Amino acid sequence: MTRTKRYFEDVKEGDELPPFTVDNLTRGDFVKYAGASGDFTPLHYDQTFVEAAGIPTVFAMGMLNAGILSRLVADYAGLENLRKYKVRFATRVWPGDSVTCKGKVTKKSVANGEHLIEGEVQALNQKGEVAIQGSFRAALPSRG
Amino acid sequence: MADTSDIGRVGKPVVMKIEAGKIREFAKSIKDPNPLYRDEAVAKAEIGGIMPPPTFLMTLAHWDDGDGQPRVPLDTRRILHGEQEFEYFKPIYVGDTLTAVTKVANIFEKTGGRGGTMKFVVMDTDFTNQKGEKVAVAHFTVIETGQAVASS
Numbered sequence: 124m125t126r127t128k129r130y131f132e133d134v135k136e137g138d139e140l141p142p143f144t145v146d147n148l149t150r151g152d153f154v155k156y157a158g159a160s161g162d163f164t165p166l167h168y169d170q171t172f173v174e175a176a177g178i179p180t181v182f183a184m185g186m187l188n189a190g191i192l193s194r195l196v197a198d199y200a201g202l203e204n205l206r207k208y209k210v211r212f213a214t215r216v217w218p219g220d221s222v223t224c225k226g227k228v229t230k231k232s233v234a235n236g237e238h239l240i241e242g243e244v245q246a247l248n249q250k251g252e253v254a255i256q257g258s259f260r261a262a263l264p265s266r267g
Numbered sequence: 268m269a270d271t272s273d274i275g276r277v278g279k280p281v282v283m284k285i286e287a288g289k290i291r292e293f294a295k296s297i298k299d300p301n302p303l304y305r306d307e308a309v310a311k312a313e314i315g316g317i318m319p320p321p322t323f324l325m326t327l328a329h330w331d332d333g334d335g336q337p338r339v340p341l342d343t344r345r346i347l348h349g350e351q352e353f354e355y356f357k358p359i360y361v362g363d364t365l366t367a368v369t370k371v372a373n374i375f376e377k378t379g380g381r382g383g384t385m386k387f388v389v390m391d392t393d394f395t396n397q398k399g400e401k402v403a404v405a406h407f408t409v410i411e412t413g414q415a416v417a418s419s
Contacts, residue, residue: 145298152296152298155295155296156296156297158292158296159289159292159293159295159296159297159326160293160296160325160326160328161325161326161327161328161329162325162328164343164346165343175344176344176345184348185347185348185351186322186325186348186351187296187297189322189351190293190296190297190299190320190321190322191297191298191299193297193299193320193321193322194297194298194299194301194320196321197299197301197320197321198301201314202301202303202314202318202320202321203314203315203318203358205321205355206354206355206356207352207353207354207355208321208322208352208353208355209350209351209352209353210350210351210352211349211350212347212348212349212350
């Protein structure tokens with residue numbers, strides 16, 4: 124086993140998801156995500172284009188940050204248990220920024236035989252500004 | 268008032284194959300070292316096979332030749348991705364073939380701060396697998412700001 128299986132009974136409302144930080148995102152990281160995702164919006168790699176639009180530098184795709192943040196949720200709840208993942212984009216992430224991912228469980232419930240947990244997650248830059256405000260819902264196994 | 272005449276427009280179905288190499292590349296690009304995305308034996312033992320990361324359905328862009336997204340006229344210099352939501356109903360595995368159908372779910376306006384009037388467009392994409400099971404829905408919200416997306 125590469126991970127600990129988390130059961131519904133192991134989780135309490137208010138529990139924190141183990142946080143982590145990805146340091147120093149680079150333009151190269153944006154380009155890798157562009158290639159991996161197919162998102163070739165020039166705002167994220169074309170310096171000439173962004174300057175013409177009045178923006179100082181290229182910035183990270185929101186979905187790159189959302190992808191980084193999704194690890195927090197998948198590692199905690201189990202990829203196969205995830206039922207919903209939602210993100211709202213706030214502050215942009217620029218080259219050289221770090222992204223810290225953290226979150227907590229806000230609710231436990233049982234509905235239609237599923238043992239559900241819900242939580243809030245955030246991706247923050249190195250100044251503590253919120254880049255992404257997110258939420259998730261997952262159906263965990265139960266010890267019955 | 269926003270022009271809402273595009274609400275309900277539906278794009279052409281896009282067929283998307285779920286491939287191991289693409290999942291591996293995507294997981295690397297989001298800096299997720301989880302072996303479940305890389306090691307077939309580990310993934311098979313733990314979750315029945317390699318599954319894509321939660322936001323992988325964004326790679327639909329690679330399979331869409333331009334007809335999958337119903338057209339709503341927007342100025343690419345002024346657009347921001349506002350929100351993204353995924354709902355997952357059934358597991359998706361490497362080897363699956365998904366069909367994605369996108370429709371314009373909503374268009375509305377809000378008065379923002381520095382950006383003036385903002386136009387919101389919400390697109391919903393239904394993903395159905397080769398067995399006809401609806402596996403996921405993606406809700407994509409794009410915002411067109413009143414002026415160029417200023418630095419913050």
